[in-house]
Amino acid sequence: xxxxxxxxxxxxxxxxxxxxxxxxxxxxxxxxxxxxxxxxxxxxxxxxxxxxxxxxxxxxxxxxxxxxxxxxxxxxxxxxxxxxxxxxxxxxxxxxxxxxxxxxxxxxxxxxxxxxxxxxxxxxxxxxxxxxxxxxxxxxxxxxxxxxxxxxxxxxxxxxxxxxxxxxxxxxxxxxxxxxxxxxxxxxxxxxxxxxxxxxxxxxxxxxxxxxxxxxxxxxxxxxxxxxxxxxxxxxxxxxxxxxxxxxxxxxxxxxxxxxxxxxxxxxxxxxxxxxxxxxxxxxxxxxxxxxxxxxxxxxxxxxxxxxxxxxxxxxxxxxxxxxxxxxxxxxxxxxxxxxxxxxxxxxxxxxxxxxxxxxxxxxxxxxxxxxxxxxxxxxxxxxxxxxxxxxxxxxxxxxxxxxxxxxxxxxxxxxxxxxxxxxxxxxxxxxxxxxxxxxxxxxxxxxxxxxxxxxxxxxxxxxxxxxxxxxxx
Amino acid sequence: xxxxxxxxxxxxxxxxxxxxxxxxxxxxxxxxxxxxxxxxxxxxxxxxxxxxxxxxxxxxxxxxxxxxxxxxxxxxxxxxxxxxxxxxxxxxxxxxxxxxxxxxxxxxxxxxxxxxxxxxxxxxxxxxxxxxxxxxxxxxxxxxxxxxxxxxxxxxxxxxxxxxxxxxxxxxxxxxxxxxxxxxxxxxxxxxxxxxxxxxxxxxxxxxxxxxxxxxxxxxxxxxxxxxxxxxxxxxxxxxxxxxxxxxxxxxxxxxxxxxxxxxxxxxxxxxxxxxxxxxxxxxxxxxxxxxxxxxxxxxxxxxxxxxxxxxxxxxxxxxxxxxxxxxxxxxxxxxxxxxxxxxxxxxxxxxxxxxxxxxxxxxxxxxxxxxxxxxxxxxxxxxxxxxxxxxxxxxxxxxxxxxxxxxxxxxxxxxxxxxxxxxxxxxxxxxxxxxxxxxxxxxxxxxxxxxxxxxxxxxxxxxxxxxxxxxxxxxxxxxxxxxxxxxxx
Numbered sequence: 020x021x022x023x024x025x026x027x028x029x030x031x032x033x034x035x036x037x038x039x040x041x042x043x044x045x046x047x048x049x050x051x052x053x054x055x056x057x058x059x060x061x062x063x064x065x066x067x068x069x070x071x072x073x074x075x076x077x078x079x080x081x082x083x084x085x086x087x088x089x090x091x092x093x094x095x096x097x098x099x100x101x102x103x104x105x106x107x108x109x110x111x112x113x114x115x116x117x118x119x120x121x122x123x124x125x126x127x128x129x130x131x132x133x134x135x136x137x138x139x140x141x142x143x144x145x146x147x148x149x150x151x152x153x154x155x156x157x158x159x160x161x162x163x164x165x166x167x168x169x170x171x172x173x174x175x176x177x178x179x180x181x182x183x184x185x186x187x188x189x190x191x192x193x194x195x196x197x198x199x200x201x202x203x204x205x206x207x208x209x210x211x212x213x214x215x216x217x218x219x220x221x222x223x224x225x226x227x228x229x230x231x232x233x234x235x236x237x238x239x240x241x242x243x244x245x246x247x248x249x250x251x252x253x254x255x256x257x258x259x260x261x262x263x264x265x266x267x268x269x270x271x272x273x274x275x276x277x278x279x280x281x282x283x284x285x286x287x288x289x290x291x292x293x294x295x296x297x298x299x300x301x302x303x304x305x306x307x308x309x310x311x312x313x314x315x316x317x318x319x320x321x322x323x324x325x326x327x328x329x330x331x332x333x334x335x336x337x338x339x340x341x342x343x344x345x346x347x348x349x350x351x352x353x354x355x356x357x358x359x360x361x362x363x364x365x366x367x368x369x370x371x372x373x374x375x376x377x378x379x380x381x382x383x384x385x386x387x388x389x390x391x392x393x394x395x396x397x398x399x400x401x402x403x404x405x406x407x408x409x410x411x412x413x414x415x416x417x418x419x420x421x422x423x424x425x426x427x428x429x430x431x432x433x434x435x436x437x438x439x440x441x442x443x444x445x446x447x448x449x450x451x452x453x454x455x456x457x458x459x460x461x462x463x464x465x466x467x468x469x470x471x472x473x474x475x476x477x478x479x480x481x482x483x484x485x486x487x488x489x490x491x492x493x
Numbered sequence: 494x495x496x497x498x499x500x501x502x503x504x505x506x507x508x509x510x511x512x513x514x515x516x517x518x519x520x521x522x523x524x525x526x527x528x529x530x531x532x533x534x535x536x537x538x539x540x541x542x543x544x545x546x547x548x549x550x551x552x553x554x555x556x557x558x559x560x561x562x563x564x565x566x567x568x569x570x571x572x573x574x575x576x577x578x579x580x581x582x583x584x585x586x587x588x589x590x591x592x593x594x595x596x597x598x599x600x601x602x603x604x605x606x607x608x609x610x611x612x613x614x615x616x617x618x619x620x621x622x623x624x625x626x627x628x629x630x631x632x633x634x635x636x637x638x639x640x641x642x643x644x645x646x647x648x649x650x651x652x653x654x655x656x657x658x659x660x661x662x663x664x665x666x667x668x669x670x671x672x673x674x675x676x677x678x679x680x681x682x683x684x685x686x687x688x689x690x691x692x693x694x695x696x697x698x699x700x701x702x703x704x705x706x707x708x709x710x711x712x713x714x715x716x717x718x719x720x721x722x723x724x725x726x727x728x729x730x731x732x733x734x735x736x737x738x739x740x741x742x743x744x745x746x747x748x749x750x751x752x753x754x755x756x757x758x759x760x761x762x763x764x765x766x767x768x769x770x771x772x773x774x775x776x777x778x779x780x781x782x783x784x785x786x787x788x789x790x791x792x793x794x795x796x797x798x799x800x801x802x803x804x805x806x807x808x809x810x811x812x813x814x815x816x817x818x819x820x821x822x823x824x825x826x827x828x829x830x831x832x833x834x835x836x837x838x839x840x841x842x843x844x845x846x847x848x849x850x851x852x853x854x855x856x857x858x859x860x861x862x863x864x865x866x867x868x869x870x871x872x873x874x875x876x877x878x879x880x881x882x883x884x885x886x887x888x889x890x891x892x893x894x895x896x897x898x899x900x901x902x903x904x905x906x907x908x909x910x911x912x913x914x915x916x917x918x919x920x921x922x923x924x925x926x927x928x929x930x931x932x933x934x935x936x937x938x939x940x941x942x943x944x945x946x947x948x949x950x951x952x953x954x955x956x957x958x959x960x961x962x963x964x965x966x967x968x969x970x971x972x973x974x975x976x977x978x979x980x981x982x983x
Binding site: 391397402405416422428 | 558559560561562563624627628629631632635638639642643650654657658661662664665666668669672673675676
């Protein structure tokens, strides 16, 4: 029973998956499935909160760990799932025949992520990663426009599978080097000065970099962001980032304190960070499609997160986790509005949000807060988050690296401001107002509150992130 | 409730109330803002009176740990400089609200953004924590973009974007600079007071100081990074120009003073000669460019570059020798005087523009007979800019000039030429636009001269200029003890 309790979030997730499966088989309406998903989503959040402070290794010692780190991220994942379900009311960009399956795919993927953040063994991790990926591959392909959906899904799937194959290949090297797939054994080994270790590590990271959209596995991001159905991409852009950052933290924490010889890994990650943020920001400057622009901005933000992770220090892990939580909220604020505004549009050029101020003031404000967050302006979490990330890098004395990152943030401001200009200044193409449902409005409000609360009262959130980071380092 | 938090809380509450108010309640929105402005003035006055110059140092301190693990605390406090600048912001806020009384479009948003700006500025002048200092600093910058874009005029898209890019590029230099100070000290605190007691090694100071000086200096109109400032002033609506030139640019100078010079005295001393040269170039360059302008607001915009050059020069001279105290007193006095003066300038130029829909100097001629009151006020501001005795700027500029003559006689000689140039460009404006035969095109303006409520904000600003012009001791007594203590560190 105790073990079952430790599994509570996953069990709820599994249960809702089964219920939704039968709902699909029995041909229940979309609103019914969505209702179920929402109710269970709330239960899932409650279960996560309930198990927040528990720790243990249910059933499979060394393979599956429940600790504050995993439970904190699971809570965020559950909240994210709930939010995305709310945002996917009437997902017109999804083919009508696929509506019923949408919540099912989302919940399966969420289950995979929950397992991912708890996995402490390479194969479990791999299986969890695949469970995360497959439902989303299908969901991307559910686009009502077969060509668009096909193109988007093919790009996403082929690159995703290639990345996970590379990851698996890398894990085999790690196994070869350490003689074990248990992360605990890997962290203790002294084999880390061998080239095979670096080979294994970098190849393994490929799969996670893919999920995060970090250089050099970012190529899918702009295309898939642009063409995938809006609620699906909202899921990929927000919820899966939490898991991706989480698992990177888990893996890189093995190098701390002083476990691995990390000099080379540090250099490589540093360059990956610099290239990701510069490339993402520069490419985003010339984008005319809102979702594509956000795709490139994701690449840039992956760079900021790597900036903290490449420090291999507790403060870096904490900053990355803090930023993961904050980034989820900022990014969701943007995608929620995209889901609402572009409900019936396949593509969303930047001028689709022109004069949104007149059409939907509150949604416009939500997007504004999201964009302020992504720029990194106070009083949003974007500012505090960047402060922490940069601080972690400076702790290692990487002054110029932080300078490059800060200049990058300035460059990024340009394209975000262009969107804000459209929002508040440009004339709308249509006068048609958009009335969000009360539920959507409530979710938007909740998102704004998270973004601003984390930005003005970061203390408690920082402490949570720090506790999670300590749980990782042990 | 502690006084400083109360001052900060007034605009914060105002902002929350504004956001909750219906859009149509324009009159209520204006009234609330005016009351909040008046209240901050009253509290600012209480602060001014309550600050004990004999004791000096930081007063009205309050501290709440914020992120304990990172050493971030909500730590407020003011010294003499802060007191003066808080008062300045309160005055400009109140008069700014009154100046925009006739605003018709998107009133609620306008005041919300403006109040946000005011919150940021108050926060910067009071914060004794690097994190909060920077937090408020960025908050003050953010609203400028929508304010210029939505309510501005002319080439506002270009101006707004240019302003944001310059200012945030400055912030990009501050990010590593401020964090490097935190980590290099290794005290695990962002507290300004604790950090100021730490002796940073000279090499580090010399390395980091330029980042802070240029990063903050961008906002203070530091030559050659001043390009955003005149275009931004011109495009912004009147009250935003008032806040922008009157207060926002002071944030930059205050940052240099309160963070750069306080924490890195050796770095400041090392770089002071080089940066003095930049400041002198800024003074002369701004004046020359102002002479050639054909637009009211551009003249004022470039005059701001020139006048802020005097502030920056004063700051640099402060660490360079025996006359340092005069220079620093002059610089802080000039921050206040220029803030009030330029607010008066923009408030009046904005008024004329609102009525005539033109700011081209050559369009006018003999406007003095058509709008005598507005023009008189403009002339008064102009004379203050030219350093007329009896107005506040006179003392401020005099102190800096005297210090400059003592420390760098050549620089002193050059900036006295700058003063002459200032007189020339100001008198040129008077000559072209205000005197001479009245242009019949503007006869309709006769009925639209300032009256009643329009005169109130300008009267307040004029009163401040005159009071401190005749009784400079009011100011100098307050800041001198802080100056002395500040310079002891060097």
